[in-house]
Each structure stands twice: as C-alpha cells, then as structure tokens.
Amino acid sequence: MKKATVVVIGGGQMGRALVGGMLASGFAAAEQITIVDPSPDSRQWWASQHPTVGFRDRLGGDDAQADIFLLAVKPHLVPQVAAEIAGLVDQTKLVISIAAGVSLQTLCEHVGHERVIRVMPNTPSLVGAGASAFCVGPGATEEDCRWIEQALAGIGTVARVAESQMDAVTGLSGSGPAYICLVIEALADGGVLAGLPRQLAMTLAAQTVMGTAKMVMESGRHPGELKDAVASPGGTTIAALKVLEERGLRAALINAVETSARRSGELG
Ligand SMILES: NC(=O)C1=CN([C@@H]2O[C@H](COP(=O)(O)OP(=O)(O)OC[C@H]3O[C@@H](n4cnc5c(N)ncnc54)[C@H](O)[C@@H]3O)[C@@H](O)[C@H]2O)C=CC1
Ligand SMILES: O=C(O)[C@@H]1CCC=N1
Secondary structure, three states: OOOOOEEEEOOOHHHHHHHHHHHHHOOOOHHHEEEEOOOHHHHHHHHHHOOOOEEEOOOOHHHHHOOEEEEOOOHHHHHHHHHHHHHHOOOOOEEEEOOOOOOHHHHHHHHOOOOEEEEEOOHHHHHOOEEEEEEEOOOOOHHHHHHHHHHHHOOEEEEEOOHHHHHHHHHHHHOHHHHHHHHHHHHHHHHHHOOOOHHHHHHHHHHHHHHHHHHHHHHOOOHHHHHHHHOOOOOHHHHHHHHHHHOOHHHHHHHHHHHHHHHHHHHO
16 A cells, blocks of 8 residues: 555644655655645645645545545544544545544544554654554554554654553653653753853754664663763762752653653543
C-alpha cells in the first residue's frame, strides 16, 4: 500500500510533524495527501509550507476515494470525526488515530468497523527523529501493519505494542519532547546565569542533549556508566549531580511519566 492516498483529519502540530516527516523521508508524495481542517490559520500554514498538499475545510465526497483516514484531532473530537468518516466510507478503508487515550474499541464503535490502528507518535517525527508505537484493531490487515510500520520507520523508531502499553508510551515518548525542551531551556538558562550569551548557551544545551542520546543509543552502554565517565573524583560534575539528587530530578521525571500515562487513560 506504499502509494496509498491518505486524508489527514487535523492539520495541527502533530499532523504537521507526521506529514512533514513522511514527505521529507520520501515515504509519501504531496499528491497522495489531503489535509482536512476547518481552521483558517491551519489553511495558511499548509499553503505556505506545503502548497502542493491538498487542503479542505471539511470532509467531502472526493475524500471517499482515499485509502486511509488518519485522525489527528484532539481526543474529544475523535467520536464526531470518526462518525463523519463512517457516513462517508465503508470497511475497505483503514482508519488510524493518533489521539491520546482513545482506545481501539472506542474507535471501532464510532467508525463502525474494526479495521483500525492506534498510534502514539511524537513531534520529533518532523525532523526524522520521532519515537512511535502502535497497536492494531482486529480488522487491520498485514498490509495495513506494514504500511504504518514503514510510514513511521521513515520518520524515526517504531515499535508494535499491546494496547495496554499505549498509555505508558504516551507518558514517556508522546509527552517526552516537552520534558526535554524544558530541560534544554533550563540548561541554557544555567549557562546564561554562568555568563554565556543566550544563543551559545542554547546551542550547547541542545547539542549536549542530542549528543548524549546518540551516545546512549549507539554505544549500548548503560546511562549510569556513561554518567560515571563524566564525573571526576572531587570534580565539577559530581558536585552538580549531588544538587540534582537533592532536588529530586529522578523522582520528578518518574512521576511526570506516570502522571502523563494516567492522564492518557483518563482521556479515553
Ligand atoms: N502534539 C503532540 O506532541 C502529540 C499529539 N498527539 C495527539 O494528536 C492529536 C492532535 O494534537 P495536536 O496536533 O497537538 O493538536 P492541534 O490543536 O495542534 O491540532 C488539531 C487540529 O485539528 C483541527 N480540527 C479541529 N476540529 C476539526 C475537525 N472537525 N476536523 C478536522 N480538523 C479539525 C484544528 O483546527 C487543529 O489544527 C491529539 O489527539 C493528541 O492527543 C499525539 C502525540 C503527540
Ligand atoms: O499533551 C497531549 O495530550 C498530547 C499527547 C501526547 C503529547 N501531546
């Protein structure tokens, strides 16, 4: 289904990251994609950034020809949008949702069939460095699974998981870019406090986060071991690590992931 046509319903932050990533990776061409979004701001963004991608204010008869419907609206809008799709097409169409917390069962109920897939992507998909997980409904075919796996593999890492793990994925990698941006911003603030110009501080902070993540992934070594390699006896790093332990950074991050995961369950 590599050349499948896709209607993306909701062209906001995540719709932009996913479609932008799929176009940049070459997985999809602009003419395979139509965005449906009632927002004038959204229309303007798509016209300026991806003028060759189709754009409509609302679902219409032409969209019934599409092979795949990808729901990228807020979770509370999923029932309404899924019902609109159900009124337009039959079971030959694959329906994919990226909405946090919305279960496969809820999707099936509103779309009227079981050929559905639930995905939790994240915003770094836009730059080909996403982390996504997906689970599939009982009516999804092997070809559907291959399509979503290839689409997501082109924009980062992808894992197929049990639906019971989707809230945890949301708490970790779905929400995670926000935690890391907060860390980068705070590290840069620390650099400014210590006397660096803002732009240099931001570059050093972001590169340090990216380089460390790359080292963890490519070396296969435990992060604790890599941390130990930075901390010289009696040196600067161990003094700073003591502050982070005293202020509870580990517990704060663990609680953040757990709280986001719980909230994902509530949204459903
Ligand atoms: N932002 C993120 O990092 C992530 C978001 N998600 C999920 O993606 C979904 C979308 O989130 P965002 O992109 O952040 O929200 P957003 O608010 O940026 O985008 C939603 C878009 O839907 C449009 N919209 C509203 N009603 C519509 C309708 N009836 N038909 C078509 N479009 C409509 C809005 O105009 C807006 O452009 C949510 O369900 C969220 O849980 C999942 C993973 C990460
Ligand atoms: O904040 C949210 O609800 C969405 C889901 C994961 C990331 N953003």
